Structures are given as structure tokens and as C-alpha cells.
Amino acid sequence: MHDIRAIRENPSAFEAALSRRKQTGLSSQILALDEARRAKILAAETAQAAQNAASKEAGAAKGRGDDAEFNRLRGLVSEKKAELATMTAEADALDAQLRDLLLTVPNLPLAEVPDGRDEDDNVEIRRWGTPRSFDFTPKEHFDIGGVKPGMDFETAAKLSGSRFVVLKGAVIRVHRALAQFMLDTHIEEHGLTETWTPVLVKEEAMYGTNQLPKFAEDSYQTTNGWWLIPTSEVTLTNSVAGDILDEASLPIRMTAHTQCFRSEAGSAGKDTTGMLRQHQFEKVEMVTICTPDTALAEHDRMTGCAQAILEKLGIPYRTIVLCTGDMGFGAQKTHDLEAWLPGQNRYREISSVSTCGQFQARRMNARFRPAGGKPEFVATLNGSGLAVGRCLIAVLENGQQADGSVDLPAVLHPYLGGKTRIAASGALE
Numbered sequence: 001m002h003d004i005r006a007i008r009e010n011p012s013a014f015e016a017a018l019s020r021r022k023q024t025g026l027s028s029q030i031l032a033l034d035e036a037r038r039a040k041i042l043a044a045e046t047a048q049a050a051q052n053a054a055s056k057e058a059g060a061a062k063g064r065g066d067d068a069e070f071n072r073l074r075g076l077v078s079e080k081k082a083e084l085a086t087m088t089a090e091a092d093a094l095d096a097q098l099r100d101l102l103l104t105v106p107n108l109p110l111a112e113v114p115d116g117r118d119e120d121d122n123v124e125i126r127r128w129g130t131p132r133s134f135d136f137t138p139k140e141h142f143d144i145g146g147v148k149p150g151m152d153f154e155t156a157a158k159l160s161g162s163r164f165v166v167l168k169g170a171v172i173r174v175h176r177a178l179a180q181f182m183l184d185t186h187i188e189e190h191g192l193t194e195t196w197t198p199v200l201v202k203e204e205a206m207y208g209t210n211q212l213p214k215f216a217e218d219s220y221q222t223t224n225g226w227w228l229i230p231t232s233e234v235t236l237t238n239s240v241a242g243d244i245l246d247e248a249s250l251p252i253r254m255t256a257h258t259q260c261f262r263s264e265a266g267s268a269g270k271d272t273t274g275m276l277r278q279h280q281f282e283k284v285e286m287v288t289i290c291t292p293d294t295a296l297a298e299h300d301r302m303t304g305c306a307q308a309i310l311e312k313l314g315i316p317y318r319t320i321v322l323c324t325g326d327m328g329f330g331a332q333k334t335h336d337l338e339a340w341l342p343g344q345n346r347y348r349e350i351s352s353v354s355t356c357g358q359f360q361a362r363r364m365n366a367r368f369r370p371a372g373g374k375p376e377f378v379a380t381l382n383g384s385g386l387a388v389g390r391c392l393i394a395v396l397e398n399g400q401q402a403d404g405s406v407d408l409p410a411v412l413h414p415y416l417g418g419k420t421r422i423a424a425s426g427a428l429e
Contacts, residue, residue: 001102001363004034017108020115020324026105033101037094044087051080103207104214106329107359113333116323122336123323128307129316131340136402140343141393142274145404147171149426151275162272163264163279170428174395174408175282177415179257179388182284182309186385190305192255192286197235199259200226205238208364209382210330217265228261233382236287241364244375250368251290251298255385257282275389276348282388288381291368292358295379296333299355302383303335306351309386313409315394316340318347332357337386339394350390353383396422 007014007030015027058073114123142151150171156164167175186192206212206227211219211234220228229235236254245252260283271277286305288298303319310317322334331354338347358377361367367375399407404424413420419428 001099001359002105002108003362004030004098004102007031008034014108018105020109020113021106021327022117022325023106026101030098030101030105033094033098037091037098040087040091040094044084044091047080047084047087051077051084054080100213103210103212103363107332107356109324109327109331110333113327114321114323115325117325118323119326121323122320122326124318124320125335126307126319127316128311128318129314129340131316131342132398134342138342138345138397138400140274140341141396143343144396144400144406146406146422146424146426147396150422153275160279163277165275165278169426170422171392171396171426173416173428174412174422175388175392177412178391178395179282179284180415181312181411182385182388182391183255183257185309185312186255186284186286186305189308190253192253192305195232195236195239195254195256197229197232197239197256197258199229199232199235199261201229201234201238203227205234205241208238208241209234209360210363214329218263220261220263229258230262231260231283231382231384232256232258232285233287236285237289237360237380237382238364240289240366240378243366245289245366245368245378247291247368247370250378251288251294254287255284256287257284257388274393276393278389284385284388286353286383286385289366289378290381291370292376292379295355295357295381298379298381299333299335299353302381302385303337303353306337306353306383306385309391310337310339310350310394312411313391313395315391315398317350328352328354330354330356330359332359335383339390341394341397342400343397348390350394351384351386353381355379355381 007027011027011031018026054073054076058070058077061069061073114121141147150167150169152166156166183194187194203212203225211230219230236256260281262279264277264279267277286302288302290298317337317339320336322336327334334352334354336349337351339350341348357379360380361377366378368378369375395409396406401407406422408421416428421429423429
């Protein structure tokens with residue numbers, strides 16, 4: 001959420017930054033509501049002062065026995081009391097309108113973020129690995145012979161409908177090994193603290209990390225008001241909501257492996273085959289809470305953590321900076337990692353790492369106290385390290401062989417009891 005004082009002090013700069021995200025005219029709406037709210041607050045304060053003065057004068061009139069003046073002033077006190085109640089209610093209503101409007105305004109992009117309309121205007125900044133040359137036509141993950149026995153979409157559809165999968169046998173063992181490998185790497189090599197969190201959260205947590213109110217249709221809500229998390233960004237980031245942290249405790253770097261749930265409301269017709277886009281999936285998330293002046297360095301560090309996973313797995317990838325038209329609602333700047341999928345003959349997103357500045361912290365009221373200073377809002381960052389299902393797809397497609405077997409990355413072998421491949425029969429060997 002944005003600081004109304006900053007908008008008030010420099011509305012043209014705010015409007016110019018928002019225009020880069022194709023948002024126009026919002027500063028005038030915000031300032032009009034803010035001006036009306038402040039006018040009502042001033043009117044309420046004036047009514048309160050008049051009520052207090054009349055009450056004091058009424059006491060004096062009663063003390064000197066002037067009943068007529070006392071009754072007049074008592075009536076004035078009642079009148080100002082009612083006026084105060086009206087003005088306060090109107091101020092509260094305008095304050096709620098202003099907050100509701102601010103909650104729908106996206107974060108401002110950093111100056112270094114490239115301008116653009118959509119994904120076609122994103123800018124590649126790094127490429128690692130060379131896509132493998134096949135002497136046969138590579139298949140998508142769900143068509144690989146050795147994978148088919150362990151990837152059951154029909155049973156999943158019977159149980160839950162479309163965009164679900166049942167994994168079993170060798171495939172789910174590789175899936176589980178990937179998650180364990182990611183966690184161990186982030187903990188032992190990248191210095192992240194493993195955290196286990198609920199997947200059901202209160203509504204205020206979804207507001208804190210800007211899933212609500214704007215993207216309610218993208219998530220699932222239970223009948224008793226809980227929300228299923230779309231990513232553990234929600235829980236990890238909100239773990240400091242309402243806190244005032246010591247600067248010395250920062251940065252806080254966390255990672256969690258959780259189930260995630262998304263309705264995919266805006267993806268009708270996209271990626272309908274395979275398990276690239278699911279309603280239920282697993283992800284190893286990374287979240288950092290830090291001081292604002294260190295956020296950009298943390299962003300690069302987190303991107304490096306995600307890249308390291310792909311490099312250890314030997315998966316070719318590219319890193320791109322999202323343009324203003326493709327960036328997420330809460331981000332100031334985002335790096336996407338796209339893994340090479342030979343079955344699709346293209347790079348596909350496997351991780352998104354964003355710095356949000358103080359945008360989420362202001363929504364959560366999460367602050368830190370500098371040494372000898374007043375509390376300030378922290379900066380928050382989040383990123384996939386990685387999406388486990390999509391990483392599974394990349395491993396299967398890049399390791400496939402002509403006979404339908406799959407050679408698995410060496411770093412996974414210890415997690416698979418020394419097994420090195422999925423045979424064409426579907427067995428782990």
C-alpha cells in the first residue's frame with residue numbers, strides 16, 4: 001500500500017510512476033478522497049472543541065445559578081455532540097473509501113525496470129546452459145514412456161476435475177527428492193531458515209501480501225472464512241505483521257516447502273495438458289525481510305539462490321527482468337527464471353523473484369527500529385526456489401531418452417537411494 005503523505009507531497013511523481021503501469025488518473029481520485037476526509041476530520045475536531053467549550057461554560061453557568069444560560073448551553077452541548085458523531089462517522093467512511101482505493105493501487109516500478117506492455121517486452125539479462133541436442137523428437141513430460149505409469153490425470157479428474165494430477169511410483173519419488181534437495185541447498189548453502197507454516201490463513205494475511213482485495217478470484221476461500229494460500233509468501237511474510245523488529249535482527253531469510261492452491265481464474269485454455277498449470281501444487285518459497293536500503297542487493301542474492309538450483313540440476317535457463325506491463329501487482333522489480341523445456345521447444349517460467357520495497361510492510365504494519373531512531377517499515381522480498389512440479393517437468397523432459405527412459409541429475413541420486421534413472425517401464429533404477 002502507498003503512503004498517502006508521499007502522494008500528497010508529490011502527486012505528479014506518483015502519477016508518472018503509475019502511468020508506466022498503464023494506470024492513470026488515480027492520484028486525483030486519491031487526493032480528492034483524502035481532502036474530503038481531512039475536511040471531515042477538521043470539522044469533527046472543530047465540533048469537539050465547541051462541545052468542550054460549551055460544556056465548560058455550562059458548568060460555570062450552573063455554578064453561578066444562571067439556569068437559563070445553563071439550559072441554553074446544555075442544548076448547545078447536545079447539538080455539538082450530535083454534530084461530532086455525524087462528522088466522525090463521515091470521516092470514518094471516507095477513510096475506509098480511501099483505504100479501499102489504496103489497496104487496489106499497484107506498487108510503483110523502480111526506475112530501472114524496463115517499460116513495456118506485456119511479456120514480449122521483458123528483457124533477458126542472463127542465459128545459462130546449452131539446450132541438449134536430441135537425435136529424436138523430444139516429448140512433453142506426460143508423453144514420455146517411463147513417466148506415463150507415474151502421472152495419472154484420469155484418476156485425478158475423477159477425484160477432483162481438471163488441472164489436477166495423481167503422481168505415483170518413480171515420478172513422485174523424484175518430485176519428493178527435488179523438494180528435499182531444494183530445501184537442503186537453501187538451508188546449508190544459502191543460509192535460509194527452514195520454516196513450516198499453515199496453508200489456511202485469515203483474511204488479513206491475504207490483504208497483507210496483496211492477494212486481496214484485487215485478486216480474490218485467483219484463490220480459494222473456505223466456508224468459515226479461511227483462505228488457502230497460493231504460496232507460502234503469504235505466511236512467511238505475514239509472520240512479522242504488526243511487529244517492530246530490531247535492526248540487528250535483519251535480514252530475516254526464510255524458506256518453506258508447502259502445498260499451494262490457485263484457481264487459475266485467468267488461464268482458461270492455457271496449458272490444459274500436463275501438469276504445468278495446476279490448481280494444487282508444491283513450491284519451495286524464499287522470503288526475506290530486510291531494511292529498505294539493502295533490498296536490491298537481497299533481490300540479486302535471492303535470484304542467485306534460485307539460479308543455483310537449476311544449475312546444480314543441469315537445467316538450461318534464462319533470467320529476465322519483467323517489464324512494467326508484465327510485473328506483478330505488489331512488485332517494484334521482478335526477475336523471472338525460465339527453464340528450457342525441450343518437449344515444448346521453449347523456455348517456461350519456473351521461478352519469479354520480486355522485491356516489494358515497503359509496499360507489503362505498510363499493509364501489514366511491519367516495522368523495524370534503527371539504532372537510536374524511530375520505527376520504519378521493513379522491505380519484503382519473495383521468490384520461488386523453485387516450483388517443484390515445474391522443476392519436475394524440466395528434469396523429466398531434459399533427461400528423456402529415445403527408449404522412454406529418463407536419466408536423472410546426479411545431485412538427486414543420494415535422495416533416491418542411489419538410483420539414477422527412470423526406466424522405460426516406469427521403474428526407478
